[in-house]
Amino acid sequence: MQVITAISEMQQWSQQQRRMGKTIGVVPTMGYLHDGHCSLIERAATECDAVVTTIFVNPLQFGQGEDFERYPRDMERDTTIARAAGSSVVFAPTTAEMYPSGFATTIDVGPIAERFEGAFRPGHFRGVATVVAKLFNLTQPHVAYFGQKDYQQCLVISQMVRDLNMDITLRILPTVRDQDGLAMSSRNVYLSAEQRRTASLLYRALQAGIDAIARGERRREHINKRMQEILDQIPDARIDYAAAATAERLEEPDEFPPGASVVLLLAVRIGSTRLIDNMLTTVPYD
């Protein structure tokens, strides 16, 4: 497996693969790889001739006062994991390579980026869309892999790919969870042992929302309340949102009609650690 840090070298590699008729899969990450990332890399390795795992903690998608500085980094560990999972290349550019002096371009995907995460992290999705467009242009993928854990991010990237006519297939793979249901996240390392124990309540809150819908609840406020009640059991928690929304456009009608695809979205701060999670379901017919 190759480790590439220079943009020019990455471009050359991609051109070469394309010229040889190879299909390229890309797995964009911020590193500190966990089993969720591995599932993406492994899938890419079965579907594509060559797999690039990108590792870049993107400053453009962090707001002031967020955890850019302390975000966990371990290139040696990441390289080992990426290799074992089936990467052909790890692309790990420096910030100066990605954002040289004079850099000024941003991509805005419109309303889908303004709700939920976008409301709590202004500019976040502009940073995500911009860096992903750069990584796509550098790695020239046929297929790009993302985890459902970052559900709204998947919608944002999907909107960008569609609107800008990028010739790339997106694969969204299921969230990988710990035994107690906590979604894998590089940020889980921030949690104390006690916080880690209660963090599984995020999963249980989502399950409670799913159960309520399965039992016939269609009123958004009532679904949200089911989730809220569980999350309120977490000591030291601040709930940014715990909300049911339409799966495609993240709209919030008072009531979801039978057959509607619904996503349950959570963002919760436990101490200074902000975790997100989500689940998809379909409103049953009577």
Add this chain to the structure above:
Amino acid sequence: MQVITAISEMQQWSQQQRRMGKTIGVVPTMGYLHDGHCSLIERAATECDAVVTTIFVNPLQFGQGEDFERYPRDMERDTTIARAAGSSVVFAPTTAEMYPSGFATTIDVGPIAERFEGAFRPGHFRGVATVVAKLFNLTQPHVAYFGQKDYQQCLVISQMVRDLNMDITLRILPTVRDQDGLAMSSRNVYLSAEQRRTASLLYRALQAGIDAIARGERRREHINKRMQEILDQIPDARIDYAAAATAERLEEPDEFPPGASVVLLLAVRIGSTRLIDNMLTTVPYD
């Protein structure tokens, strides 16, 4: 020569050319082709294996009250001209193909898009950058050709290509002029015979600015005044700007140092027709 209107067909064609190892040149236009466009297509035909001329009057780059509706269109004439100049393909998508329901993404290239044209046409360069990114993704060019007549547009696209790591070479070709110096433009057809006669004063104004710099003038306001004096001779003219700026970043220092690359930029309305033009020069050493 093929005429393609469907996005899916354009993508297939580009993929096929790439797979065969052909180099692709693209000439993005809004149609109503003139000799300026021809010079771009002809150059592309000498440098690339295959040339796509795109013809699309892009609503996203027109403001309210601008000339989107009356912008001249003549597909039959354009097709004939593009073929004769050496196009392999004319790509002429419909607005509904380019901006289907739900389209929401825009690309903003920052400060370079805010001055001059950007100040007088808010959102114009966001529309330009967005459509050009789409056309690049659809046509997969190795080289893209633009005319220097739209100087700031060239800077905007150059910024986007650099910032988003698009693997595309930009070629900016000289402005093609009528015998009296008026820059070729699809909008010249709007001019009455009398307006057309006085329109050559744009060229003479730029020449006066160039001459002033050549004679040693470095003070921005004085250079601008030389141009203004000529433009004031046009009856029924409204000058949006007549300005000297640094060629790379369009900055406006009080004085340009020896060796500086300077662009002289004009935007003038003659009646209801808005014309732009520019010239590049270098400030001489003493």
